[in-house]
Amino acid sequence: xxxxxxxxxxxxxxxxxxxxxxxARRNLIIVFMSLELMLNSVNISLAAFSHYLxxxxxxxxVFFIITVAAAEAAIGLAILIAFYRNNxxxxxxxxxxxxx
Amino acid sequence: MTIQQAFFSYFAGAxxxxxxxxxxxxxxxxxxxxxxxxxxxxxxxxxFLNAExxxxxxxxxxxxxxxxxxxxxxxxxxLRKEETEKRFQGQWPFGLAIGVVLAVFVVLIxxxxxxxxxLGQYSVEAVKSEGHIMTVGKVLYTEFLLPFEIxxxxxxxxxxxxxxxxxxxxx
Numbered sequence: 001x002x003x004x005x006x007x008x009x010x011x012x013x014x015x016x017x018x019x020x021x022x023x024a025r026r027n028l029i030i031v032f033m034s035l036e037l038m039l040n041s042v043n044i045s046l047a048a049f050s051h052y053l054x055x056x057x058x059x060x061x062v063f064f065i066i067t068v069a070a071a072e073a074a075i076g077l078a079i080l081i082a083f084y085r086n087n088x089x090x091x092x093x094x095x096x097x098x099x100x
Numbered sequence: 101m102t103i104q105q106a107f108f109s110y111f112a113g114a115x116x117x118x119x120x121x122x123x124x125x126x127x128x129x130x131x132x133x134x135x136x137x138x139x140x141x142x143x144x145x146x147x148f149l150n151a152e153x154x155x156x157x158x159x160x161x162x163x164x165x166x167x168x169x170x171x172x173x174x175x176x177x178x179l180r181k182e183e184t185e186k187r188f189q190g191q192w193p194f195g196l197a198i199g200v201v202l203a204v205f206v207v208l209i210x211x212x213x214x215x216x217x218x219l220g221q222y223s224v225e226a227v228k229s230e231g232h233i234m235t236v237g238k239v240l241y242t243e244f245l246l247p248f249e250i251x252x253x254x255x256x257x258x259x260x261x262x263x264x265x266x267x268x269x270x271x
């Protein structure tokens with residue numbers, strides 16, 4: 001039997017890697033992928049809690065997170081394409097129109 | 101170490117290594133391909149947790165839909181010259197520090213968790229006797245009916261929004 005804490009630790013490590021990628025990468029596409037990584041790590045811990053507490057709610061929440069992640073990826077990439085058309089760069093540190 | 105723990109260790113190590121590869125590769129296409137492998141490993145982890153339907157959903161939606169979307173966008177944008185430039189922003193050490201602190205923080209907290217709520221009615225045997233998809237469906241369409249409807253509206257908004265945003269002109 002694998003202890004519940006192993007899943008939580010794995011989830012925390014993957015989430016932190018996602019946070020690092022989100023804060024450090026310049027490529028906006030990889031920033032989005034780090035976001036997906038973070039959502040996936042949360043899904044792991046929700047599914048683990050759902051199994052160990054013998055409840056279905058964690059798994060239902062995973063469905064909703066996957067739904068919202070799909071919507072977020074579609075909208076985010078559409079914004080990315082619309083932005084790239086006006087200003088051909090996807091480097092995060094060069095997207096500074098609001099900086100004043 | 102039992103056989104389950106050995107298998108879990110393999111999958112956990114592979115997931116951590118693959119997520120590091122995803123956030124550090126220079127070429128976004130390589131990142132997407134490593135992420136595909138990562139999602140397959142996460143789906144196997146769901147099989148560990150007796151969530152077969154989640155594993156199937158993970159492969160179909162994440163690997164089949166979202167990653168293909170990412171690949172399409174990478175293909176639509178011409179990123180040849182970006183590959184030769186720096187991959188990290190100037191403040192990347194702060195990002196690394198925040199990530200490490202977050203991981204250490206959660207790992208320290210996990211050891212302190214002593215009280216868990218009482219167990220629910222969906223034990224492994226109960227789910228096995230009815231089938232996983234049927235159990236999930238019963239909960240989803242009764243207790244979570246309103247969130248389910250809201251999720252469908254969110255998907256509709258995403259479809260319309262993506263088309264409107266990516267279209268060149270709305271006429």
